[in-house]
Amino acid sequence: MTTQQLTNQILKKKSFLCIGLDVDINKIPQHLLKEKDPIFAFNKAVIDATHHLCVAYKPNTAFYEAYGLKGWKSLEKTINYLKKNYPEIFTIADAKRGDIGNTSKMYAKAFLEDLNFDSITVAPYMGKDSVEPFLTFEGKHTILLALTSNPGAFDFQTKKEGNQELYKQVLEISKTWANSHNLMYVVGATKAEYFQEIRQIIPDSFLLVPGVGAQGGSLQDVCKFGMNSNVGLLINSSRSIIYASSNGDFAQAAMLKARELQHQMEEILKSN
Secondary structure, eight states, X not given: OOHHHHHHHHHHHXXXXXXXXXXXXXXXXXXXXXXXXXXXXXXXXXXXXXXXGOSEEEOBTHHHHTTHHHHHHHHHHHHHHHHHHOXXXXXXXXXXXXXXXXXXXXXXXXXXXXXXXXXXXXXXXXXXXXXXXXXXXXXXXXXXXXXXXXXXXXXXXXXXXXXEEHHHHHHHHHTTSTTGGGEEEEEOGGGGGGHHHHHHHSSSSOEEEOOBSTTOBOHHHHHHHHOBTTBOEEEEEOHHHHTSOSSTTHHHHHHHHHHHHHHHHHHHHHHO
């Protein structure tokens, strides 16, 4: 999927919502445990109820890998269901991979070719040769961790080397890598005050923004400082949507919560 196709979906749906499918089997409604594949049954219900309100889904792969082969099968079934029924949806493998070049090549093949995700999150700590293998896949996107939403982000990401913070160096240097036009970046909503300076470095890139909702990030602040002429934002919300209810009405509750965010986004788009 191209960034222009993604932008077209944003404008068509009046939404730049990404829903995180971080499925903890201990939190899903108990009646689903009777299903042959409870995780996929949960995902399918949430997707069918919310697909018209969002432009992306982001399974965090740890929530699937934790259940071994069964979890991996649930992930595979989820992505196949999306590709077959809602091919306009942008898919993100939140895998946070990053290793030496030949290993990164295999990670990229697993998620971007075999599972056919549109994108994957990647850690930049090992540098150019650990990221470029992901960037070679045409029509696929690598979402680089830049400034994350967790408290520990301040341990390294905002530390200065010379006169520039580490996360800014990541942004600057990554632009020089081969096929850097396939890069997107993770910037946490809890760091909204940083968006203005980030946009000075990467004015045109899409930003995946976690932290709105359960982590307390402000949608309005993120949009004020982070939105560009092509919108350029994917606002992720996970727990506050998919666990809006633990009862039989969980899919309906997820839809209502997603619609609430979509309505806010529609108003923001109108005003911009």
